[in-house]
Amino acid sequence: MRVIVVDDEPVIADTLVDILTGEGYEAFTVANGHAAIHWARMILPDIIITDVIMPGMNGIETATVIKQFLPDCRIILFSGQAASIDLLEKARADGHEFEVLAKPIRPSELVLTLRPPPQRAYA
Amino acid sequence: MIGSLEGEVQVSNTRDRVASSVPPTNWPDSSSTGHSVQFYEDDSFLLDGLGRFIGAALGAGDAAIVIATKAHRDALVQRLKECGMDPSLGLMLGRFILLDAAETLSKFMVDGWPDESRFTQLIGDLLTATATQGKKRRVVAFGEMVALLWQQGNPEASIRLEQLWNDLVRMHSFHLYCAYPINCFSQEGDDELVQRVCAEHSHVLPAESYTSLVNEEERLRAVAFLQQKAQALVTEIQDRKKAQSDLRLREAELVDFLENAVIGMHWVSADGTILWANRAELDMLGYSRDEYIGHHISEFHADKAVIEDILQRLGRHEELHGYESRMLRKDGSTRYVRIHSNVLVHNGRFVHTRCFTVDITEHKQAEEVRARLAAIVQCSDDAIVSKDLNGIVTSWNAGAERIFGYKSEEIVGKSITMIIPPELQDQEPLILAKIRRNERIEHFETVRLTKAGQRIDVSLTVSPVKDERGAIIGVAKIARDISEHKKMEQALRTTEKLASVGRLAASVAHEINNPLEAVTNLLFLAKRDISDRSKVEQRLDQANQELDRVTHIATQTLGFYRETSSASTVDLAKTLEGVLGLYARKISSRGINVIKEYGRKTEAKVLAGEIRQVLANLIANSIDAMPNGGSLRLRVSNSRSRNNGNQPGVRVIIADTGSGIRPESMKKIFEPFFTTKKDTGTGLGLWITRAIIEKHGGSIRVHSKPGISQGGTVFSIFLPEAGCDFDKTATPQTEPAERQDNQLWLVPKTEK
Numbered sequence: 001m002r003v004i005v006v007d008d009e010p011v012i013a014d015t016l017v018d019i020l021t022g023e024g025y026e027a028f029t030v031a032n033g034h035a036a037i038h039w040a041r042m043i044l045p046d047i048i049i050t051d052v053i054m055p056g057m058n059g060i061e062t063a064t065v066i067k068q069f070l071p072d073c074r075i076i077l078f079s080g081q082a083a084s085i086d087l088l089e090k091a092r093a094d095g096h097e098f099e100v101l102a103k104p105i106r107p108s109e110l111v112l113t114l115r116p117p118p119q120r121a122y123a
Numbered sequence: 124m125i126g127s128l129e130g131e132v133q134v135s136n137t138r139d140r141v142a143s144s145v146p147p148t149n150w151p152d153s154s155s156t157g158h159s160v161q162f163y164e165d166d167s168f169l170l171d172g173l174g175r176f177i178g179a180a181l182g183a184g185d186a187a188i189v190i191a192t193k194a195h196r197d198a199l200v201q202r203l204k205e206c207g208m209d210p211s212l213g214l215m216l217g218r219f220i221l222l223d224a225a226e227t228l229s230k231f232m233v234d235g236w237p238d239e240s241r242f243t244q245l246i247g248d249l250l251t252a253t254a255t256q257g258k259k260r261r262v263v264a265f266g267e268m269v270a271l272l273w274q275q276g277n278p279e280a281s282i283r284l285e286q287l288w289n290d291l292v293r294m295h296s297f298h299l300y301c302a303y304p305i306n307c308f309s310q311e312g313d314d315e316l317v318q319r320v321c322a323e324h325s326h327v328l329p330a331e332s333y334t335s336l337v338n339e340e341e342r343l344r345a346v347a348f349l350q351q352k353a354q355a356l357v358t359e360i361q362d363r364k365k366a367q368s369d370l371r372l373r374e375a376e377l378v379d380f381l382e383n384a385v386i387g388m389h390w391v392s393a394d395g396t397i398l399w400a401n402r403a404e405l406d407m408l409g410y411s412r413d414e415y416i417g418h419h420i421s422e423f424h425a426d427k428a429v430i431e432d433i434l435q436r437l438g439r440h441e442e443l444h445g446y447e448s449r450m451l452r453k454d455g456s457t458r459y460v461r462i463h464s465n466v467l468v469h470n471g472r473f474v475h476t477r478c479f480t481v482d483i484t485e486h487k488q489a490e491e492v493r494a495r496l497a498a499i500v501q502c503s504d505d506a507i508v509s510k511d512l513n514g515i516v517t518s519w520n521a522g523a524e525r526i527f528g529y530k531s532e533e534i535v536g537k538s539i540t541m542i543i544p545p546e547l548q549d550q551e552p553l554i555l556a557k558i559r560r561n562e563r564i565e566h567f568e569t570v571r572l573t574k575a576g577q578r579i580d581v582s583l584t585v586s587p588v589k590d591e592r593g594a595i596i597g598v599a600k601i602a603r604d605i606s607e608h609k610k611m612e613q614a615l616r617t618t619e620k621l622a623s624v625g626r627l628a629a630s631v632a633h634e635i636n637n638p639l640e641a642v643t644n645l646l647f648l649a650k651r652d653i654s655d656r657s658k659v660e661q662r663l664d665q666a667n668q669e670l671d672r673v674t675h676i677a678t679q680t681l682g683f684y685r686e687t688s689s690a691s692t693v694d695l696a697k698t699l700e701g702v703l704g705l706y707a708r709k710i711s712s713r714g715i716n717v718i719k720e721y722g723r724k725t726e727a728k729v730l731a732g733e734i735r736q737v738l739a740n741l742i743a744n745s746i747d748a749m750p751n752g753g754s755l756r757l758r759v760s761n762s763r764s765r766n767n768g769n770q771p772g773v774r775v776i777i778a779d780t781g782s783g784i785r786p787e788s789m790k791k792i793f794e795p796f797f798t799t800k801k802d803t804g805t806g807l808g809l810w811i812t813r814a815i816i817e818k819h820g821g822s823i824r825v826h827s828k829p830g831i832s833q834g835g836t837v838f839s840i841f842l843p844e845a846g847c848d849f850d851k852t853a854t855p856q857t858e859p860a861e862r863q864d865n866q867l868w869l870v871p872k873t874e875k
């Protein structure tokens with residue numbers, strides 16, 4: 001399983017990669033949305049965990065773009081603040097539904113969340 | 124025979140003195156030729172003389188022709204009979220001829236003028252026939268046709284007839300005797316006619332009052348008496364003339380007065396017909412005299428019932444005072460009038476009304492406007508109040524009663540200070556002074572007291588009331604109850620406060636959740652890699668740093684509110700010096716030139732820790748704004764508040780020559796979490812700074828000009844010397860904003 005972690009906080013990004021690697025994931029980290037899109041095209045990840053509020057492109061915009069060329073990729077928004085709720089509302093109004101995880105989350109819970117295959121309805 | 128006639132002479136009053144039983148001696152001799160004229164006052168006098176004259180002629184065997192009125196003819200015959208004569212014989216013989224004056228006259232008068240040939244023929248033939256009746260005799264004649272003409276108002280014809288008689292007298296040699304009642308000549312100016320009549324006669328016999336006098340002495344006395352009487356009459360005539368002239372003048376003045384009076388007047392007959400109207404009345408209604416006078420008054424009234432009532436009342440001889448009605452103008456418009464009228468009654472008979480019509484249209488219209496305005500004022504929700512220049516209430520509308528609880532009668536005549544709270548009594552003289560300077564006060568928000576003692580927020584608009592000449596005579600005041608509005612504002616502010624707390628919470632969440640996520644991960648990894656000591660240590664160090672971040676944020680946001688240290692008197696210049704020391708290395712490394720201007724008496728009672736935080740924050744901002752050096756000017760001075768009653772205090776000014784604040788950012792700098800320093804700023808510094816200053820009852824303002832070379836920012840803080848009661852909710856102060864061309868002063872929003 002290939003995972004890209006997108007976060008402008010290097011400590012969070014680095015520790016997550018370390019944790020996920022330890023759980024057997026093939027994890028990579030990038031610091032912003034543009035880099036995430038670039039690397040997603042390159043390595044075709046199964047999962048993307050992205051911060052929402054970031055300088056430049058925010059997490060929702062990033063997720064929306066990646067969804068277009070990687071429809072099967074599981075994208076999880078990882079947010080630490082209420083402001084992101086407004087952004088999610090807007091994305092929902094535009095027809096995009098994303099999984100959301102709230103910071104902080106215990107690593108064991110995160111791992112559990114990642115483990116089951118994504119429940120997606122195929123039309 | 125003659126003597127028996129004398130008893131019948133009727134003389135009266137003044138004539139008694141000269142009356143005498145002796146017969147007059149001046150009667151013409153009937154045997155002579157001539158033309159005598161007798162003036163007489165009384166018929167009996169004429170008939171006495173005539174009787175003697177005719178009687179003598181007949182007695183002497185002469186012929187007599189009498190042309191007289193029937194009354195005179197009958198009386199003459201009676202006289203002659205009483206004298207023992209029988210005139211019937213003479214009549215029978217044609218020696219005595221009696222003719223009717225009017226009838227005879229009609230035989231020769233043509234178009235009011237005696238026709239000479241007809242007259243000569245008629246009378247001449249008569250004379251000839253009479254004179255030759257039987258044998259030739261002398262003839263005497265008496266004629267009254269001239270008197271008749273005179274009495275008919277044709278004196279010229281009368282004189283002409285006298286002349287025609289004269290011609291006959293010359294032709295036929297007889298004596299003609301004619302007579303005029305003296306009252307034919309009673310008019311002034313008749314003297315000339317009397318002279319002309321006399322000129323046509325050979326003998327003039329005055330009226331009996333003179334003629335009847337006996338001797339020369341009495342006649343002279345009578346002349347003197349008559350002269351005196353004539354003089355008295357002349358005088359009386361002059362007086363009368365004067366009086367008449369005065370009367371005419373007076374009448375003309377009265378007519379002019381009525382005609383040109385400014386009030387409409389008219390007379391109306393009992394049946395309602397207009398008999399007379401003056402110019403003012405015609406002008407008021409726009410009719411000409413003919414279009415108005417002669418018409419029925421009700422044609423000109425708009426309300427028929429009203430004019431009928433007026434006429435009925437006047438018909439009962441009532442007097443009308445100020446009866447209001449509407450009259451119709453010729454142009455179709457109506458005029459409001461007030462009618463005063465009564466009736467001229469003569470011998471119980473209604474002669475005409477005396478109506479005075481006053482046009483009150485303008486007055487009525489003004490009254491309507493006034494009434495409309497009064498109604499607007501009365502039903503206004505706002506309190507509309509007028510007072511004089513001493514602040515005494517002169518009017519008080521329903522809105523004022525509702526808002527302040529005082530009834531109009533409770534407060535009119537009393538001072539407006541009744542509704543001003545004790546601590547705001549100073550306002551009234553200031554307001555009145557402004558009004559006296561002809562200035563308006565608009566939407567002045569203040570507090571007033573109701574009758575129940577409740578304080579209410581009001582917005583006042585006060586303006587001067589002027590008379591026609593522009594002199595200020597009073598004050599009009601509109602007060603709007605803004606208590607509800609204030610409450611809503613307060614609620615809104617609370618909502619805003621809650622929202623800002625919400626925003627704070629959201630930001631705090633972001634600032635805290637990220638480090639917490641990091642710490643959680645680091646602890647997970649430390650536990651996972653517990654056997655690798657160096658790795659664990661590295662993870663725990665990182666976790667410590669993340670926790671420091673959390674602590675820092677918590678201190679900055681929440682710590683401020685937990686400050687409990689008590690206020691103390693602090694020298695702000697020294698505090699500033701201390702803060703400056705913390706940044707000494709940074710200042711020197713950037714090459715920033717610090718200019719210090721510390722005045723004396725710079726102590727104020729403050730919460731030292733918080734003020735240190737404020738100064739540190741502002742200095743740090745200034746240093747950040749000058750990465751490539753510049754000047755930092757620090758001024759601490761004893762000062763006074765610009766907006767709070769000259770309250771003494773200390774002003775700290777921190778000015779830099781840095782990059783300045785962009786105008787679009789200016790609005791937000793005191794908002795929480797607004798920052799232009801992406802990596803290093805929390806966006807809480809100025810927000811907290813403002814909160815602290817407000818808590819101290821001070822004020823803060825900023826002036827900034829963005830730009831690389833000429834930019835800069837000036838923060839000015841004022842702190843009251845005495846501090847304030849920090850336990851109570853502080854009343855923050857805002858200083859009035861000043862705006863200059865290229866300067867932008869921003870005054871933070873304050874909360875009351």
